[in-house]
Every structure is written in C-alpha cells, then in structure tokens.
Amino acid sequence: MEGTLIKPEDTWLLWAFLAGWAAVSIYLEQKYDWANKVSGAIIALVGALVLANLNVIPTAAPAYDVVWGYVIPLAIPLLLFQANLRKVWNESGRLLILFLISSVGTVIGVMISFFALYKFVPELDKISALMTGSYIGGSVxxxxxxxxxEPSEAMVSSAIVADNFMMALYFFVLIAIPGIPLMRRLFKAPIVERIEKEPVRNDETLAASYWKRKEISLKDIALSIGSAFVIVGVAFKVAELFGAYLPEGGAFWSIIRGILGDKYLMLTTITVLAVTLFSKFFDRLNGAQEIGTYLIYIFFVVIGTPASIPLLIKNAPLLLVFVFIIVLVNMIITFGVGKLFKFTMEEMIVASNANVGGPTTAAAMAIAKGWKELIVPAMLVGTMGYIIGNYIGSAVGYYLSNLM
Incomplete structure (x- = not known):
C-alpha cells in the first residue's frame, strides 16, 4: 500500500472515489447499452479492481472499514423495506419456489466443496459460512x-477475490445462455422468443427505464433514512443485550446466543417484522430502494479494492475451485429441477442470479435482457435471499465449525 497514489489515510479522496465511482457506474449503466448489458454492479467492481491492481488506490483503508461497519448495516433495512412477506409470496410465489430450490443447490454445493477441500484450505468452515450467505443472498x-x-483478513480478501471473479464470470455465462442453441432446445424461453419477434427500441437503456424518476419528497428521504438508523440502532442494541445476558454454557444456549446475539440476524428479523406488520407505512416511502441500492453500489466498489489476482494466487488459489464447485452445483440443481417442473429458462436464470449475486444483480440482468415481467419478482426473491441468507449461512458456519 505504500506505493499507491492515494494513501490509506487520504480519507476524503478515497470517499470521493467510492461515492464518485458508484455514481459513474450507475450513470454508465443507464446511459450506454454496453454498460447496461454488463450491469453497473460489475462496472463498479471492475473499476476498483483495476485501480487497486495499478496501485492507484490502496487495498485496505479506514474509509473501507466505514463502509463495512456503517454503510452496509444502513443498506440492509433500506433494501428490506420491500420485504413484506405477504407481498413476496403473492407477487413472486412461482419464482420464489425456484429461488428456494436454487438456495438448496448453494448449500449442497458448499457441502460438497467443503469436504473436497477443507484439508487444503485454512478456515474453510468460516469461508463456507460467508459463501453460503453470499450465494443465497448477496454481498450484504x-x-x-x-x-x-471473523475469519482472518487475508482469507476474507482472498474469498472476496474468488467470489467476485466467479460471480462476474457466472453473470456472463447467464447472460450468454439465451443465445446458445442447445440451451434453447432444452429449455422453454417464452419471454426471449417474444422479444425476438417484437424488438423494443428506445432512446434510453432498460436500466434507465426501470430506475425512472419518481415523486419523492423531503419527508420520504427523512423517514426512509431515519427509519433505517432507528432499526439498525435498536437491532444492534437488542443483539448486544441478548449476547451479554444469555447463559453461555451448553449447546442449546450456544445456538440461542448465536441467533439472538447476532446483530445482522437481529437486524434482518426486526426489519422484516416491522415491514410486514407496518406495511402501509413502508409502502408509502419513496426512495428507500434507490438510496439502499446506491449504498450497495458503494459496497460493490469496496469489494473490488482488495481483489488482487496476485493475492489470490499467493494466499488461497483453491478458493477459486471452492466457489466454482458451489456455483456449478447451484446451476445444475437450478436448471435440472427447473426443467423437471417446467420452469422457463428466464426464470431459472433469474433465480440462480438472485442466489449468486442478490436482488440488485438479478434485477439488473432482467432489466438488461428486457424481461420486464421478471424485474419486480427478481427484486422480491432476491430480497428474500437477504433474509434467509444470514440464517442459513450461520447454520452452515456453526455446523462445519463443529466438524473442524
């Protein structure tokens, strides 16, 4: 890091880059067709990756810690303001079923990959928890x-590199699938066929048409951000109290402490309960999704900064094999079960994407492809991934830790 143009202590310059590049990524996605097809999330990540490897920006800095410690916790409730469980089921029931099947594929993939590689990769039980959460929900x-x-920083960095590299490759694979003749023969693709027959041409990209201007007031911004702060503060404090006062002995209390004392699980739980119970209040808030998505784009920039290919090769080259197995098993189960139960190709692609990348990338792909009827369901089931990803990731982490 000593040789970087921008030093780790140059906080304002680093924040200028993080916030600025996130904004540029969103602008490019909504301005140009090529960027729309790649998706702003990948642009954000790759831009940071390139600058980090060219020693323009550092791979670690206090500014990045702020994103992990504060930006992400605020983004979670803002993006979960749409996570009304009744709404998710009513509007996305069919896709939700396939998404849950795809989630099972992730867990099976993690288990296969773990038992194949745990003797060769340190801390793989902890990394398995990270990747289970990531490949059911997303980067959050x-x-x-x-x-x-709390795996070691070196392993987290290497896991991020492997995760991001594989995620980017898999997105390109998913984008290419509708154009592969063999896949078109194997799977029904009614939306693709309709678009091919009736191409829609517009001066703006599909991303721009989705993220169109909407009426938003100062009250919307204040209530959205204020509610997010309150929920994070309450959830983290409640988790802290549970962690401090629950008994420590015995397997049962260890599990209870692990659930109730975990601030991210508590944050997820309280947000979903609040949104489901007070749906009218949260439904009236405009702008929460946009603010939360922008914060996630900042996080996409941050997770690109430690993505050093030499670091991956040096510390944990087998992590790339680890995540490859997970993604491959997820894809096989998603498409295999999807074929068995007559889901469409578009539904399989979106469900698998929502697992591996989360709601923003799934919606971005649906937008880029022009699959308008799948955009909202993609966001909703991906949001469900945010909810269950932390619980399943925790369960996998605890189970595998006991085996080590």
Whole structure:
C-alpha cells in the first residue's frame, strides 16, 4: 500500500472515489447499452479492481472499514423495506419456489466443496459460512457473515477475490445462455422468443427505464433514512443485550446466543417484522430502494479494492475451485429441477442470479435482457435471499465449525 497514489489515510479522496465511482457506474449503466448489458454492479467492481491492481488506490483503508461497519448495516433495512412477506409470496410465489430450490443447490454445493477441500484450505468452515450467505443472498450477506465469524483478513480478501471473479464470470455465462442453441432446445424461453419477434427500441437503456424518476419528497428521504438508523440502532442494541445476558454454557444456549446475539440476524428479523406488520407505512416511502441500492453500489466498489489476482494466487488459489464447485452445483440443481417442473429458462436464470449475486444483480440482468415481467419478482426473491441468507449461512458456519 505504500506505493499507491492515494494513501490509506487520504480519507476524503478515497470517499470521493467510492461515492464518485458508484455514481459513474450507475450513470454508465443507464446511459450506454454496453454498460447496461454488463450491469453497473460489475462496472463498479471492475473499476476498483483495476485501480487497486495499478496501485492507484490502496487495498485496505479506514474509509473501507466505514463502509463495512456503517454503510452496509444502513443498506440492509433500506433494501428490506420491500420485504413484506405477504407481498413476496403473492407477487413472486412461482419464482420464489425456484429461488428456494436454487438456495438448496448453494448449500449442497458448499457441502460438497467443503469436504473436497477443507484439508487444503485454512478456515474453510468460516469461508463456507460467508459463501453460503453470499450465494443465497448477496454481498450484504457476505459482509454480515464476515462480521459474525471473523475469519482472518487475508482469507476474507482472498474469498472476496474468488467470489467476485466467479460471480462476474457466472453473470456472463447467464447472460450468454439465451443465445446458445442447445440451451434453447432444452429449455422453454417464452419471454426471449417474444422479444425476438417484437424488438423494443428506445432512446434510453432498460436500466434507465426501470430506475425512472419518481415523486419523492423531503419527508420520504427523512423517514426512509431515519427509519433505517432507528432499526439498525435498536437491532444492534437488542443483539448486544441478548449476547451479554444469555447463559453461555451448553449447546442449546450456544445456538440461542448465536441467533439472538447476532446483530445482522437481529437486524434482518426486526426489519422484516416491522415491514410486514407496518406495511402501509413502508409502502408509502419513496426512495428507500434507490438510496439502499446506491449504498450497495458503494459496497460493490469496496469489494473490488482488495481483489488482487496476485493475492489470490499467493494466499488461497483453491478458493477459486471452492466457489466454482458451489456455483456449478447451484446451476445444475437450478436448471435440472427447473426443467423437471417446467420452469422457463428466464426464470431459472433469474433465480440462480438472485442466489449468486442478490436482488440488485438479478434485477439488473432482467432489466438488461428486457424481461420486464421478471424485474419486480427478481427484486422480491432476491430480497428474500437477504433474509434467509444470514440464517442459513450461520447454520452452515456453526455446523462445519463443529466438524473442524
């Protein structure tokens, strides 16, 4: 880091880059077709990766810690303001079923990959928890599990590199699938066929048409951000109290402490309960999704900063094999079971994408492909991934830790 152009202590310059590049990524996605197809999330990540490897920005800095410690906790409730459980089921029941099947594929993939490689990769039980959360929910869950299980910084960095590299490759694979003749013969693709017959041309990208202007007031901004702060503060304090006062002895109390004393699980639980119980209040808030998505784009920039290919090769080259097995098993189960139960190709692609990348990337792919009827369901089931990813990731982490 000593040789970087921007030093770790140059906090304002680093925040200028983080916030600025996130904004540029969103702008490019909504301005140009090529960027729309790649997705702003990948642009954000790759831009940081390139600058970090060119020694323009540091791979670690206090500014990045703020994103992990404060930006992500605020982004979680803002993005979960749509997580009304009744709404998720009513509007996305079919896709939700496939998404849950795909989640099972992730867990099976993690187990296969863990038992194949645990003798060769250190801390793989903790990394398995991170990747389970990440490949059921998304980067938010990766951050939550990293904060919970606390693997070494070197392993987290290497896992991020492997995760991001594989995620980017898999997105390109998913994007390419509808154009592969063999896949078109194997799976029904009614939306793709309709778009091919009736191409829609517009001066703006599909991302821009989705993230169109909406009426938003100062009250919306104040209540959205204020509610997020309150929920985070209450959830973290409640988790702290449970962790301090619950008994420590015995397997039962260890599990209870692990659930109730975990600040990210408590944050998820309180947010979903609040949104489901007070749905009218949260439904009236405009802008929460946009603010939360922007914060996630800042996180996409941050997770690209430690993505050093030499670091991956030096510290944990087998992590790339580890995540490859997980993604491969997820894909096989998603498409295999999807074929068995007559889901469409588009539904399989979106469900698997929502697992591996989360709601923002799943919606971005649906937008980029013009699958308008799948955009909202993709966001909703991906949001469900945010909810269950932390719970399943924690369960996998505890189970595998006991085996080590």
């Amino acid at each position: 869950n990766f951050a939550a599990m990293a904060g919970k299980f």
